[in-house]
Amino acid sequence: EAGVTQFPSHSVIEKGQTVTLRCDPISGHDNLYWYRRVMGKEIKFLLHFVKESKQDESGMPNNRFLAERTGGTYSTLKVQPAELEDSGVYFCASSLGQGTNSPLHFGNGTRLTVT
Amino acid sequence: AQKVTQAQTEISVVEKEDVTLDCVYETRDTTYYLFWYKQPPSGELVFLIRRNSFDEQNEISGRYSWNFQKSTSSFNFTITASQVVDSAVYFCALRGSNFGNEKLTFGTGTRLTIIP
Numbered sequence: 448e449a450g451v452t453q454f455p456s457h458s459v460i461e462k463g464q465t466v467t468l469r470c471d472p473i474s475g476h477d478n479l480y481w482y483r484r485v486m487g488k489e490i491k492f493l494l495h496f497v498k499e500s501k502q503d504e505s506g507m508p509n510n511r512f513l514a515e516r517t518g519g520t521y522s523t524l525k526v527q528p529a530e531l532e533d534s535g536v537y538f539c540a541s542s543l544g545q546g547t548n549s550p551l552h553f554g555n556g557t558r559l560t561v562t
Numbered sequence: 563a564q565k566v567t568q569a570q571t572e573i574s575v576v577e578k579e580d581v582t583l584d585c586v587y588e589t590r591d592t593t594y595y596l597f598w599y600k601q602p603p604s605g606e607l608v609f610l611i612r613r614n615s616f617d618e619q620n621e622i623s624g625r626y627s628w629n630f631q632k633s634t635s636s637f638n639f640t641i642t643a644s645q646v647v648d649s650a651v652y653f654c655a656l657r658g659s660n661f662g663n664e665k666l667t668f669g670t671g672t673r674l675t676i677i678p
Contacts (some may be wrong), residue, residue: 456605480665489566490607490653490668503665538607551666553599553607 449473451554453539459560465527468557472521472541478502479522480542480551481514485535493537496522529561564589566656568669575644576677583639583672585654591615593659596630596637597666601651613637641674649676 452471460466472479481493493512494504498519507514511530516522526533536558540551565588575581587596598610611621613630621628625642641648654669 482666482668487670489670490655490666492665492667495665506665536605540607550597550609550612552609555604555606558605 451539451541451552453537453554453557455557456555457558457560459562460529461562462531463528465525466529466559468524468526468537468539468559470522470524470539470554472539473543473552476541476543476552477519478542478544478549479516480540481522481524482538482540482553483535484538484556485532490538493524526559529559531561534559534561564591564656564658564667566654566667566669568652568654568672570672571670572673572675574675574677577646578643580640580642581644581674583641583652583654583674585637585639585669587635587637587654587656589656589658591658591660595657597655597657598628598637598639599653599655599668601653601671603650607653610639644676646676646678649674 454469458466477498479496482490483493484490492506494507494514495502496516499516513525536556538553538556540553542549542551567586594615596613600608600610618630618632627640629638651671651673653671655666657666
C-alpha cells in the first residue's frame, strides 16, 4: 500500500511568489490533515478535511493560505503571496477514521524556503 | 487548550548508552491519546506508539519502552542500548476527544544524536 506522498519535497521561492504544495493521501482515507513546522518549533495543525469538506481550519495562519481538496482525493495547499515567515516543513497526513483511535499516517513533508 | 512540552531540545549520547526523552502534557479531556513520532534525517514522520489515557501499563518494544504516568502527566520514552540509527528528532503528541481537541498537538521535538 502506498503511503502519503507529498510533492515537491523541496521548494525555494522568493518573497511575493506563489507556491502550491500537493498531498496524495493513502487510498480510501477520507481524513486529510495539513501540519507545519517552522524552524525549531512544534509541528502545528493547519487544517483538516473530511473528504472534500473542511472540517477544521482553525490553524490556518491567514488568508494567504488556501487549501483545497476537490473530489475528496488529493489536496493542494497554496501560499500566495509567500512571506519569509512561511518557511518551514509542511506535512500532510491522512487517516481512515476520524476518531482519536485512528492513527495519522504522515508524508515526508515539503520543505519550503522563502527568500 | 492542550499543550505538550518536550523540555530537552537536544541530547547527545554515546552509542550503547540508554537515553530517556521526556514528555509532559496538559489537557482537560478525560479521554485522550498520546503518541511518539520519529523524524529521521530523511524527513518523514514515523509513528512509534499510541497510548490511550485509560491504559497506564508501560510498554516495551524491543529496545524502546514507554512510561506513562497519569499522575504527573508524563509520557517518557526510553531507548536502551542506543544505536546510531536512532539519531533523529523525536516528537511527542497528544490528541484529545472533546470537540476541537481531536487534532494532534505536538511538542517542539527532541533532537537525539547517537555518537558512534
